[in-house]
Amino acid sequence: MLEICPISLKEANAFVEQHHRHHKPVTGHKFSIGCTDGEKIVGVAIVGRPVSRYLDDSWTLEVNRLCTDGTRNACSMLYAAAWRTARAMGYHKLVTYILESENGASLRAAGWKCVGRAGGLRWTGKRRPSVDLCPAQMKLRFEVTDGNGGQK
Template identity: 85%
Template sequence: MLEICPMTLKEANAFVEQHHRHHKPVAGQKFSIGCTDGEKIVGVAIVGRPVSRYLDDGWTLEVNRLCTDGSHNACSMLYAAAWRATRAMGYHKLITYILDTESGTSLKAAGWKCVGQAGGLRWTGKRRPEVDLCPAQMKIKFEIDDGKRPPEGEENRNV
């Protein structure tokens, strides 16, 4: 039986380093959670501020990494737990992106909705990295929210 457990960023990044198919560990976070089978960690979720500065409104967080060893239901359990923790911290929306070749079944099982394609194949602009940090592939954006609007005058707390 799977259970959610607390994780440090160092622990979560070590799991990502060992198991993630196409991403490296992250630099920062708001929080990390793990999933255990009672004997070992079988998955982690790392949640932080949105990578896109346009979405960083102070009310939204992003699942920046979700990684499992393939254990059945671990992904959907982590996505659901990440949303519960996000809400408990007072945020109103949680977003994430998957590759367009991934199905999104775990996200759908956790109650998230697909909002369509996002971005392009690569980062663009002056600050783009010299080497791609993720596969040059289209992404699909998923989100979950509580349906509430931020208090009047606080639509964007990070401006």
């Protein structure tokens, strides 16, 4: 039986380093949670401020990393727990992005809605990394909200 547990950013990043297909660990967060099978961590969610400055309105957070070892239902359990935690902290919206090639079944199972395509194929501008940090694919933005439209 799967359970949600607290986890430090250091532990969550170590799990991401070992298991994530295309992303590296993050530098900061608001909170991280783990999913355990009773013996070991089988997944983690790292939640922080939105990467997009347009979404960074003090009422919105972003699941910056979600990673599992493939354990059934761990993804949807982590997405649901991340939203419960963010809501309990006073946030009104939680967003995340997946590659267009991913199906989003775990997000939909956790009650999230796809709100469409987001971003471009690559980072652009002065701060663009010299090497792509993720696959050059369009992303899909998913979000869950308490219905207050980002306002108190």
